[in-house]
Amino acid sequence: MAKVLTDREENYSQWYNDLVIKADLAENSAVRGCMVIKPYGYSIWEKMQSVLDGMFKETGHVNAYFPLFIPKSFFSKEANHVEGFAKECAVVTHYRLRNSEKGGIEVDPNAKLEEELIVRPTSETIIWNTYKNWVKSYRDLPILVNQWANVVRWEMRTRLFLRTAEFLWQEGHTAHASKEEALIEAEKMINVYATFAKEYLAMPVMIGTKSENERFAGADETYCIEALMQDGKALQAGTSHFLAQNFAKAFDVKFLNKENKEEYVWATSWGVSTRLMGALVMAHSDNNGLVLPPKLAPFQVVIVPIYKNDEEFSKISERVKLMCEKLKEKNIRYKFDDRDSQRPGFKFAEWELKGVPVRIAIGPKDYENNTWEVARRDTLEKEIIADADLIEKIGFLMTDIQENIYNKAFQFRKEHTFKADTYEEFKNILENNPGFIEAHWDGTRETEEKIKEETKATIRLIPQNPVMEEGKCIYSGKPSKFRVIFAKSY
């Protein structure tokens, strides 16, 4: 069969693009930087949404919906937010079209908005402007709200899922009566993300906080999870911000505390996006295609019949259908690929490309012997399994594949997490065998920026409970008490 993907080792970036497109996850649209998420890709995203939504609700959150548009003036209200946040935004200036004399339509110049509207790049401002009316007393707190929404950031260089002008995400926005409670919330949610990454994406992540440089504009602290991709680059997979009273002050959101005194409200915000789709692709896939964790796979099992004529097909189909009933009972998501227009080899390659965790095939010989050929996507191993044992085997594989791809990713990260004690070592690692680098840093913004300028590596995170040790900053030589995690990143 002709090769569908560029080899990962040859051109990682091209391999990724090929994969996203060929596996029917997403494609570029007619609108610059905006993607179409295709049904197969969207189905994975839906599963992520559903699990995350359940986790948010279990931790006491409810969903709501806020406007797509934000008045321009709102952005200027929180000084750091407007300063730090990228200004590449879609701006709505008019509200009407009209027929053009030249044919077609044109923007009606008489329908100019008094104040321009920004398509939300994130919703802190519009939401805190709303919370102002929701909060009077400590009894109205906490507000634990999440929103599933689309947002737009006018990125110049875009890549499917990883960086697109429009993307889908959830953004939690919570309001609290005390600093402590807000801090607990921000940490709780980064841990929810870490658990989700581990248990569903089968992706190990490091948890920590961002340096001042990399912090969210308007936050006093940004917690993050960082995952390592197969090319040794880090990918920020989720963030949770402790916003202190910054937005409350900007939007004048105060409450009467139990002592009947007025105080500003404390805030957090936290989000993950369709970027997780990119992380999922890059964390596990190989040169044959996607490798999906069973918990998120649209189809966990695909069944391919092998036959030469209608009679064989009809006999085999009958047995497949019996098996489908059993799979259904066990809540296994399966697909019986009974297309007559494609040959088994084509189907095998296609489902491998699409990352289906388990493929089972049945031909005339299997029919006679009452067996099935079972192939697992993660290791590409094949086995002949007796009909009576198949369901149990599949149950086992669902767990085993989920664990195995996690372990493989964990092992990869372990092998690609290095210590560098000098700047030479540091640059050497980045050049020859990149990954996470634990190194001493003097804690200054200047050093961080210099290192970024010279190597493109940034501080991905400051560990939450770092091992304390005396050391010297790899760049400035100044004393440092613990290591931080550097990497090049997406």
Add this chain to the structure above:
Amino acid sequence: MAKVLTDREENYSQWYNDLVIKADLAENSAVRGCMVIKPYGYSIWEKMQSVLDGMFKETGHVNAYFPLFIPKSFFSKEANHVEGFAKECAVVTHYRLRNSEKGGIEVDPNAKLEEELIVRPTSETIIWNTYKNWVKSYRDLPILVNQWANVVRWEMRTRLFLRTAEFLWQEGHTAHASKEEALIEAEKMINVYATFAKEYLAMPVMIGTKSENERFAGADETYCIEALMQDGKALQAGTSHFLAQNFAKAFDVKFLNKENKEEYVWATSWGVSTRLMGALVMAHSDNNGLVLPPKLAPFQVVIVPIYKNDEEFSKISERVKLMCEKLKEKNIRYKFDDRDSQRPGFKFAEWELKGVPVRIAIGPKDYENNTWEVARRDTLEKEIIADADLIEKIGFLMTDIQENIYNKAFQFRKEHTFKADTYEEFKNILENNPGFIEAHWDGTRETEEKIKEETKATIRLIPQNPVMEEGKCIYSGKPSKFRVIFAKSY
């Protein structure tokens, strides 16, 4: 207790607005015409989404996601679409902000888009431009795709849920190899909507097609469901369009049929929106507040403890908690309102306002007698129920209330569906006791427009299988073979 709502009989429109706001469903935002859907309202919408999504999937559909923005030129491609579709759209003209010398931020004039982007008012154009690349042969058909999304139509006069600039909806867009198949699809989906309205919203609907005047711009046929609100006005609750080959021709989407000949693809689109929230409110509520059908209520049961001191509260709470366990087992969505800050009377009124189907209260006497006071929201009836019978009673009420509010709405519609044989009768009904009016119509656009001009009533639908009878158009006196349904509408 002070009255929270304007009486329905006094000012229906104010009653509706009060209700939506006071019951915490939604509120107006800082952005003109855009609403905030509050957690309680959003929770109902989520339930609608979840049920509808399941129904779409059962009928073979999958979800996908297409861009928020549509290049302006796309709109002109389908002549009727651009002609008929309202041109009140949000237009993105710039992609960057910058710091202003006067302070604050301003639109960067150097970041003007070459071609303006329209925030989607509906997605036929961008989707058919995408399908062009998805369809080569009959084997690629049908495409049965749905999208959950936000859309924007710059309405001048807006009302929460009923008509807002931004709203949430789903839009199905399907592609077929034959006219017959597309017609079957369009009818299938309007029937899905009708089933949903009846079984979940507890709202009877009429099914039919639109007159040419009221048809979707770009459709050859629009199927619709229409419900009658308590003020005798009709509300279009869902539409399903047979788009023929119109969009396929506009975007050049052809396929090779089984005979290896090129043909244009056949299309449908169908949608329901957060407007259903408005329908739900208006179909069942009363002067005390919302009346929610149990299947969509965020809380199906609320439990209010009545006590004078901590000791009583703690004894009662224990019993409530036992009951909560049982409710949980039965998958009843319940809320134990143990707020100490509010008195029972306040809580009763609040949950009545919020439409919780069943309220159960327990005070010291109930505690002694091993009983509960059970109140149903639809009839406001109260009953004392023995502890041992409570779960069964609640199970019964879930079904009975759902049915009862449907029957009530059905009865209301029956009583407000009239026949008019003359224009005088017609106007009389509209003026004195409005509702659906079955009347003869000569089938012309002119007559329809005259009637609309003079009475504000429009043809809501043409029945699918009308009773055939000889008659005369109420307006022109010309012959007519069957009656159509007129009403004033939202």
